[in-house]
Amino acid sequence: MTASDEAVSVRLGPVDQIPVGEGRAFLVGDEPVAVFRPRSGGLYALRAICPHRGGPLADGLLDGEVVMCPLHNHRFELASGSCVSGGDVDDVAAYSAEDDDGELVVSLVAP
Amino acid sequence: MTALAEPEQQTDGGSRAKLVVVGNGMSGARALEEILARGGSELFDITVFGDEPYGNYNRILLSEVLANAAGEAVDNEDADGFDDDELFLNPVDWYTDNGITLHAGVRIVRIDRHAKVVMGDDGSVTGYDTLVLATGSRSFFPPMDGMWASKTDLTPGVFGFRSLDDANGMLEHVADARTAVVIGGGLLGLEAAAGLQAHGLAVHVVHPTEVLMNQQLEASASKVLRSKLEDMGMHMHLGVKTSEILVTDGAVSGVRFTDGSDLDCDMVVVTAGIRPNIGLAVLSGLETQRAIVVDDRMRSVDDDDIFVVGECAQHRGEVYGVVGPLWEQAAVLADVITGADPDAAYHGSRLTTKLKVAGVDVAQMGVKTPERESDEFVQFSETGRGVYQTVIIRDGTLIGATLVGDVSKVAALTQAFDSRSALPEERVKLLFDLGSADDSASAADLPDDTQICNCNGVSKGDLVGCVHDGAETVSACMDATRAGKGCGSCKGLVREVVEAALGGAGAEDPADSYYVPGIPLDKPTLMQEIRAQELKSVSAVFAALAPEGRDDVASKMGLTALLRMMWPDDYVDERDGRFINDRVHANIQRDGTFSVVPRMSGGVTSPDQLRRIADVADKHDIPMVKLTGGQRIDLLGVPKEKLQEVWADLEMPSGWAYGKSFRTVKTCVGTDFCRFGLGDSTRLGIDIEERFKGIEGPAKMKLAVSGCPRNCAESMVKDVGIVAVEGGQWQIYVGGAAGATIRKGDILATVDSHDAAVQLTGRFLQYYREHANWLERTYDFVPRMGLDYLIGVIVDDTEGIAAELDERMQAAVDAYVDPWAADQDEATPGQFHDALPLIPLPQVPVRSSEGAPA
Ligand code: SRM
Numbered sequence: 030m031t032a033s034d035e036a037v038s039v040r041l042g043p044v045d046q047i048p049v050g051e052g053r054a055f056l057v058g059d060e061p062v063a064v065f066r067p068r069s070g071g072l073y074a075l076r077a078i079c080p081h082r083g084g085p086l087a088d089g090l091l092d093g094e095v096v097m098c099p100l101h102n103h104r105f106e107l108a109s110g111s112c113v114s115g116g117d118v119d120d121v122a123a124y125s126a127e128d129d130d131g132e133l134v135v136s137l138v139a140p
Numbered sequence: 141m142t143a144l145a146e147p148e149q150q151t152d153g154g155s156r157a158k159l160v161v162v163g164n165g166m167s168g169a170r171a172l173e174e175i176l177a178r179g180g181s182e183l184f185d186i187t188v189f190g191d192e193p194y195g196n197y198n199r200i201l202l203s204e205v206l207a208n209a210a211g212e213a214v215d216n217e218d219a220d221g222f223d224d225d226e227l228f229l230n231p232v233d234w235y236t237d238n239g240i241t242l243h244a245g246v247r248i249v250r251i252d253r254h255a256k257v258v259m260g261d262d263g264s265v266t267g268y269d270t271l272v273l274a275t276g277s278r279s280f281f282p283p284m285d286g287m288w289a290s291k292t293d294l295t296p297g298v299f300g301f302r303s304l305d306d307a308n309g310m311l312e313h314v315a316d317a318r319t320a321v322v323i324g325g326g327l328l329g330l331e332a333a334a335g336l337q338a339h340g341l342a343v344h345v346v347h348p349t350e351v352l353m354n355q356q357l358e359a360s361a362s363k364v365l366r367s368k369l370e371d372m373g374m375h376m377h378l379g380v381k382t383s384e385i386l387v388t389d390g391a392v393s394g395v396r397f398t399d400g401s402d403l404d405c406d407m408v409v410v411t412a413g414i415r416p417n418i419g420l421a422v423l424s425g426l427e428t429q430r431a432i433v434v435d436d437r438m439r440s441v442d443d444d445d446i447f448v449v450g451e452c453a454q455h456r457g458e459v460y461g462v463v464g465p466l467w468e469q470a471a472v473l474a475d476v477i478t479g480a481d482p483d484a485a486y487h488g489s490r491l492t493t494k495l496k497v498a499g500v501d502v503a504q505m506g507v508k509t510p511e512r513e514s515d516e517f518v519q520f521s522e523t524g525r526g527v528y529q530t531v532i533i534r535d536g537t538l539i540g541a542t543l544v545g546d547v548s549k550v551a552a553l554t555q556a557f558d559s560r561s562a563l564p565e566e567r568v569k570l571l572f573d574l575g576s577a578d579d580s581a582s583a584a585d586l587p588d589d590t591q592i593c594n595c596n597g598v599s600k601g602d603l604v605g606c607v608h609d610g611a612e613t614v615s616a617c618m619d620a621t622r623a624g625k626g627c628g629s630c631k632g633l634v635r636e637v638v639e640a641a642l643g644g645a646g647a648e649d650p651a652d653s654y655y656v657p658g659i660p661l662d663k664p665t666l667m668q669e670i671r672a673q674e675l676k677s678v679s680a681v682f683a684a685l686a687p688e689g690r691d692d693v694a695s696k697m698g699l700t701a702l703l704r705m706m707w708p709d710d711y712v713d714e715r716d717g718r719f720i721n722d723r724v725h726a727n728i729q730r731d732g733t734f735s736v737v738p739r740m741s742g743g744v745t746s747p748d749q750l751r752r753i754a755d756v757a758d759k760h761d762i763p764m765v766k767l768t769g770g771q772r773i774d775l776l777g778v779p780k781e782k783l784q785e786v787w788a789d790l791e792m793p794s795g796w797a798y799g800k801s802f803r804t805v806k807t808c809v810g811t812d813f814c815r816f817g818l819g820d821s822t823r824l825g826i827d828i829e830e831r832f833k834g835i836e837g838p839a840k841m842k843l844a845v846s847g848c849p850r851n852c853a854e855s856m857v858k859d860v861g862i863v864a865v866e867g868g869q870w871q872i873y874v875g876g877a878a879g880a881t882i883r884k885g886d887i888l889a890t891v892d893s894h895d896a897a898v899q900l901t902g903r904f905l906q907y908y909r910e911h912a913n914w915l916e917r918t919y920d921f922v923p924r925m926g927l928d929y930l931i932g933v934i935v936d937d938t939e940g941i942a943a944e945l946d947e948r949m950q951a952a953v954d955a956y957v958d959p960w961a962a963d964q965d966e967a968t969p970g971q972f973h974d975a976l977p978l979i980p981l982p983q984v985p986v987r988s989s990e991g992a993p994a
């Protein structure tokens with residue numbers, strides 16, 4: 030992963046390409062990133078790959094706080110990437126995602 | 141003797157095979173019942189020979205016949221003082237009603253296996269295609285002077301104890317008798333002794349060893365039983381044998397023992413054992429040892445057309461003398477004979493005996509005494525109260541138990557014995573705690589490292605740890621450990637363990653009744669609120685009903701399904717309320733690709749369809765094409781971006797293999813082609829699938845229609861399963877399952893027409909959609925509601941809602957659109973965009989997806 034001082038930051042196009050309440054996957058440099066747009070507001074970015082068994086987090090259901098992996102229902106906090114569903118699953122990396130005047134900007138730094 | 145029952149149509153042009161049963165006792169009759177239950181009357185012309193001049197009766201009740209008729213005059217026709225209805229399992233009418241020819245009082249004396257005929261002692265010759273021997277056993281009379289008056293007749297006053305005639309004979313005799321001697325202190329002897337005592341006779345039991353009931357009991361247990369019986373006034377002569385029956389004026393006057401002493405009596409009952417009736421088989425050249433040797437299909441090892449069941453059968457060296465094993469044998473035999481399950485196999489029975497011997501409760505299972513040095517032996521005796529109990533454990537498994545005087549633990553012990561389940565570490569709890577009303581005791585006794593949830597590898601210790609860490613409810617422990625979140629079959633045990641750890645109290649969890657975890661309402665209340673406030677989208681429900689209006693990820697799928705059911709026409713579709721499968725109408729795979737299962741109603745396809753599927757598989761490089769368990773074809777490994785193209789190329793409707801919805805209707809070929817077909821199962825299956833396709837519900841709905849009771853479409857283990865039966869009727873089963881849970885469906889109704897079957901199916905499904913909890917399959921729903929109740933509501937319309945249910949189902953049917961056709965245009969931006977391929981890990985192949993810079 031890229032060190033924070035030379036953090037990759039990428040403009041990914043209109044925020045609207047992510048439907049409200051869902052997530053979509055992007056590549057940021059070499060890093061697959063899932064960006065979420067919960068109904069309660071805000072934008073959140075997590076590494077797109079579930080630390081459990083590689084599930085596609087961007088396909089998960091979400092609420093204001095967590096995303097649930099579609100493969101085995103582990104849950105990760107949108108803001109921090111911590112796994113909150115018990116069992117021995119690692120946390121997932123969380124990145125910063127911003128809405129810059131309608132444009133989605135993701136940086137590979139902690140939010 | 142004459143035939144008592146003969147149905148009108150004897151043969152019908154020889155179209156049905158001839159099934160002959162020899163022996164009309166408990167196992168012969170049971171085998172017949174099992175055969176009929178599998179559609180046997182369609183398959184066979186059935187003829188039964190029994191050399192007792194009755195219909196079929198319950199031999200077990202003879203002890204009661206003997207005891208109950210105490211003091212009453214009895215004629216030969218029926219045993220007064222005892223209810224005939226109870227004694228007779230199948231009266232003569234039953235045979236007529238089922239088209240069975242019964243020759244009661246006819247003894248079969250020879251089988252000609254080459255000509256395939258049986259010959260009766262009345263001179264009759266009867267052909268068979270399949271023969272069942274169920275000749276049972278007879279009393280064994282040890283050779284001794286005075287036993288017999290002639291070659292065939294016992295000395296007046298001497299009795300066996302096997303048949304109704306024996307019991308009636310004794311009953312006639314007891315009026316004038318004062319003292320009886322019972323030869324043989326086994327189960328039967330003690331039963332006879334108790335029966336005779338009830339008639340006021342002085343009863344002496346003679347038994348060659350010190351151990352009464354030595355087949356079932358070891359010495360200490362027997363001693364306890366003995367002293368109880370002696371307390372009741374029975375006289376025991378143990379360790380001696382009878383050498384002679386003394387006869388005066390042609391009738392019994394006493395017995396002489398091997399030690400030379402005499403005992404006066406006016407009645408002798410010989411219960412010195414039984415011998416299987418195998419003479420017929422020996423004469424006919426069938427392999428016999430102690431009894432007729434059979435294979436696992438209950439077939440004679442010499443002749444594929446001859447089956448054997450009951451006490452006259454020897455299976456893997458065992459000959460059984462109680463009815464439990466005979467029932468199991470009869471079921472296997474019927475499966476094989478009718479073809480219901482040609483591969484059915486009998487593997488022998490583990491014997492558990494529970495009896496009341498002369499008023500004393502006795503239960504015995506497995507071994508009687510420890511056999512190896514390492515066997516654990518737990519023993520409890522309280523001679524004052526006449527209680528004696530032992531358990532024997534090998535390698536942590538219960539291998540034997542004996543209970544005398546107090547059998548209150550027999551259920552729990554039987555369960556542990558049958559299931560070989562884990563035992564409490566403190567073995568004595570087997571006798572004192574296990575199976576008591578307080579179930580938590582058994583969960584509490586499990587060792588900490590017992591794996592409770594096999595899907596997620598959660599042990600009892602993990603769950604108990606959660607409670608110690610402060611979890612206060614079952615669901616909190618399940619959330620924290622994921623126990624019960626795999627296949628779900630361990631949920632009951634998880635609950636027990638957690639409740640025990642919580643001390644039984646305080647585990648009451650209101651969340652258990654919620655329809656979805658994020659909204660604190662049960663389903664009926666939730667539906668009321670939704671209706672009252674006209675909430676038509678998932679977000680509206682959260683806003684109105686969730687605490688602080690908070691949305692909840694785990695509640696979304698359930699709410700989406702509920703709203704789609706409640707508002708078939710004007711539900712407000714929010715794609716983020718759907719699980720990924722329902723967003724893209726395909727089932728997500730472990731690598732993030734999807735499976736495509738087109739609908740093939742009733743499992744019927746065509747060359748054209750198959751060609752198209754083949755072309756699509758070629759064109760799109762589909763990695764795997766597979767026949768599914770649901771009678772259709774699965775195209776696996778389709779990337780999300782290609783789904784729309786694949787659907788378009790297939791030109792087939794969605795099979796909904798991804799949804800909590802109506803899935804498939806498995807069918808068999810039915811009348812169109814099958815020579816046994818009684819109903820057009822294919823047509824009915826297709827019609828049902830076309831009508832209810834894709835209807836969503838609380839969980840999957842899988843159906844089947846079979847054309848006859850051979851049930852090739854496995855209808856009895858489906859959410860709704862329909863079976864054609866004789867007379868143009870359809871039997872509708874509900875609540876069957878053969879996935880994580882196995883359950884045989886219950887018969888909801890038998891209907892006369894195709895249309896009625898479709899209608900009741902729809903009405904049941906609608907009721908299920910409206911009343912089942914989220915993810916509650918019919919196998920839980922049906923027993924929870926109760927079959928009688930469901931029959932009331934759905935078939936008899938006791939609540940007057942049948943018409944409304946039909947109407948609402950019709951509305952759902954009318955609102956249906958094929959999602960593959962509807963979503964040919966994206967419903968949301970990036971609906972079919974790649975969420976990144978995920979396997980192999982950890983090297984995720986990086987692909988540039990749209991919207992992302994390279
Ligand atoms: C494809 C198929 C296996 C096959 O290759 O044959 C299959 C595949 C899956 N089954 Fe199944 N089941 C398939 C027939 C069955 C059957 C047999 C049948 O339908 O006749 C059963 C037993 C009947 C039943 O439903 O109980 C069955 C009982 C299950 C269960 C256990 C449900 C239960 O409560 O007992 C699950 C787990 C669940 O639903 O939570 C399950 C779950 C699954 C899932 C969806 C796993 C998952 O949660 O993602 C699998 C998805 C693979 C996919 O992409 O389609 N599958 N599954 C079969 C699809 C049939 C079809 O044409 O639609």
Ligand SMILES: Cc1cc2nc3c(=O)[nH]c(=O)nc-3n(C[C@H](O)[C@H](O)[C@H](O)COP(=O)(O)OP(=O)(O)OC[C@H]3O[C@@H](n4cnc5c(N)ncnc54)[C@H](O)[C@@H]3O)c2cc1C
Nearest residue numbers: 163165166167190191199247248275276450451461462463
């Ligand atoms: C008094 C008593 C109490 C019992 N109590 C219990 C109990 O509590 N629990 C328990 O599990 N078991 C009990 N049993 C045992 C149980 O009744 C038998 O295991 C069971 O009846 C055996 O069934 P079967 O069909 O093999 O034999 P049977 O029931 O004996 O039937 C065989 C039939 O075949 C007929 N037959 C024989 N040869 C021919 C032929 N050549 N042609 C035509 N017909 C023929 C016989 O007349 C008989 O009617 C008890 C038995 C008795 C006698």
Ligand code: SF4
Nearest residue numbers: 627730768769879880
């Ligand atoms: S297809 Fe069914 S049985 Fe097979 S692995 Fe998947 S869920 Fe298990």
Ligand code: FES
Nearest residue numbers: 079082084098101
């Ligand atoms: S891969 Fe995400 S929960 Fe298993």
